[in-house]
Amino acid sequence: MNIYITNPTIVLLAFLVASSGLHAEGRFEVIEFMPDQLSSKAQAENLKDLNADICAMILVETDVAEVLSITVNDIQKVNQAVPGRAEVFLSYREERLTISCKGVLALPFKIPGKLEKGKDYVLRLRSVGDNVRRIMESSEITLRYNGNGDPKEVIGGIDSSMNYLDFSAGSMVFRPVPGVHTVRLMNSKRQIWEKRFDLKTGEKVEENVLFSSEVHDQWQMGIPGSIDISTNPQGATIYLDQAEQRDKSPKFFKEVQPGTHQIDLVKEMYLPKRIDVEVKAA
Numbered sequence: 001m002n003i004y005i006t007n008p009t010i011v012l013l014a015f016l017v018a019s020s021g022l023h024a025e026g027r028f029e030v031i032e033f034m035p036d037q038l039s040s041k042a043q044a045e046n047l048k049d050l051n052a053d054i055c056a057m058i059l060v061e062t063d064v065a066e067v068l069s070i071t072v073n074d075i076q077k078v079n080q081a082v083p084g085r086a087e088v089f090l091s092y093r094e095e096r097l098t099i100s101c102k103g104v105l106a107l108p109f110k111i112p113g114k115l116e117k118g119k120d121y122v123l124r125l126r127s128v129g130d131n132v133r134r135i136m137e138s139s140e141i142t143l144r145y146n147g148n149g150d151p152k153e154v155i156g157g158i159d160s161s162m163n164y165l166d167f168s169a170g171s172m173v174f175r176p177v178p179g180v181h182t183v184r185l186m187n188s189k190r191q192i193w194e195k196r197f198d199l200k201t202g203e204k205v206e207e208n209v210l211f212s213s214e215v216h217d218q219w220q221m222g223i224p225g226s227i228d229i230s231t232n233p234q235g236a237t238i239y240l241d242q243a244e245q246r247d248k249s250p251k252f253f254k255e256v257q258p259g260t261h262q263i264d265l266v267k268e269m270y271l272p273k274r275i276d277v278e279v280k281a282a
Helices: 041-045 130-136
Strands: 002-006 009-015 027-035 056-061 069-071 075-082 085-090 096-101 104-110 120-128 140-145 154-158 163-165 171-174 179-186 192-199 204-209 225-232 237-240 251-256 259-266 273-279
Touching: 027 104, 041 056, 041 085, 069 075, 104 120, 140 179, 192 204, 225 259, 225 273, 237 251
Parallel strands: 009 225, 056 120, 140 204
Antiparallel strands: 002 009, 027 120, 056 085, 069 096, 075 085, 096 104, 140 171, 154 163, 154 179, 179 192, 225 251, 237 259, 259 273
C-alpha cells in the first residue's frame, strides 16, 4: 500500500492483495504441536488409512471463529463441530498438512518427527494480522432513516467520530468491533438521535432513526479537508469511521472533518485493509 499526502487533500492509493497471495496480514502462526496424552479419539474412531493401518488424529485449534479448510493427501475424516477447531483423522505416514480459512492465508505445516498410528496430537495456531481479524470480527448496525429533515444533511457517527452522513438511500450500515458503542446523529433541523449498542462478535442489529422534536443541539464543525481514495483493483467497499459508503472505490470525500479517521477497504476474494489517516483543515 502506498499513501501519498498533498495538503489539504489526502490521496490514498491502496493495493489490495488476493486472499490466495502472499501477504504479512491474516496468516496463521504455530504456537505448539505436541502429543495429546489425555485423548484417545484415534483409537475410539478406529479409522483406517489407505494402507489399512489405524489413523492418527490431530486436533487443530485456532483463535478464529471460521470454518477451517484442511488439506492432506491421506485424510479419512474431519470433525468440526465448533468453528476454528477441527479433529483431523489422517494416515500416520503423512508429513504435512495445510490449514486455511476465510480471511486468513493457508499455512503449510510440516509435521515434526513422525506420527504414531492410533495416537492423538494437538496443533495450536493463532492468527497474525490484527487489522484483518478485527475487520472480519466486526458486528453490524443498520440504521434506517425515518426522521425529519434532509437525509443528505445528517451529521454524526459512532462513538467519537463526526462526519457528514448520506442517508438518501434510506439507510446506512456501521461495522464496529464487538463491544459497547454509541451512535449519535443530528439532522438539518438540529434535532438529535442517540442510541447505545452492546454488540457481540458478528451480531447484526437494525434500528429506526426517529429524531426527537424536543432535543436540539448545535455541533461545531471544523473546516473540512478531503480524502481521495483509489484501490487496485477498483470496486472495493469503503468504510469511513466504520460507516459504509454508498460508492465503491475510487471515491473522493470532499468534506471530511479534521482529525484522525479510520478507513476500511473490503473486496471479495481480497484481504481487507485498514488505514488510519490524519486530515487537516483546508
